[in-house]
Amino acid sequence: MSRTIAFLAGCLLSLNLFASAVDIRGSRSCSKWIEEKRLANSTKEMNRIPVLITQSWFLGYLSGRADESGKNFIKGTDSESIFLWLDNYCQANPDKNLENGGLALARELMQLKGIKP
Numbered sequence: 001m002s003r004t005i006a007f008l009a010g011c012l013l014s015l016n017l018f019a020s021a022v023d024i025r026g027s028r029s030c031s032k033w034i035e036e037k038r039l040a041n042s043t044k045e046m047n048r049i050p051v052l053i054t055q056s057w058f059l060g061y062l063s064g065r066a067d068e069s070g071k072n073f074i075k076g077t078d079s080e081s082i083f084l085w086l087d088n089y090c091q092a093n094p095d096k097n098l099e100n101g102g103l104a105l106a107r108e109l110m111q112l113k114g115i116k117p
Contacts, residue, residue: 027061027099028054030090037087054098055083061102071117073109 028036033054040051059079066072074082082105089101110117 027057027097029094029097030101031094033086033090033098034094055079058082058086058098058102061099062106065102065106069106069117071110071115073106073113073115076113077109 036050036054039047059082062074062082066074085105085108086098086101089104090096090098093100107117109115
């Protein structure tokens with residue numbers, strides 16, 4: 001079942017990757033992220049698919065921001081720490097979206113790592 005979930009997550013992520021080079025596509029609201037995480041903590045494995053897709057999107061978004069800026073602010077930061085930060089951000093800002101969170105995390109990581117914006 002885990003391979004099936006990974007395959008489906010990869011397929012859905014690839015759809016988002018080719019959506020547009022200009023518009024930010026696939027960004028969920030923080031309130032939706034909180035709800036997805038709550039459902040993922042249930043016993044049904046299928047409820048993890050939206051979380052895996054959103055996590056993949058968020059890492060891709062951060063990677064794109066780092067590449068576009070020429071500042072590798074995510075280097076040395078593990079994914080679990082990024083997702084924990086996102087959980088905390090969304091709990092505190094349910095009216096924001098993941099794109100807002102990505103920008104805030106990028107600024108915070110650059111500041112922590114002494115990278116000039």
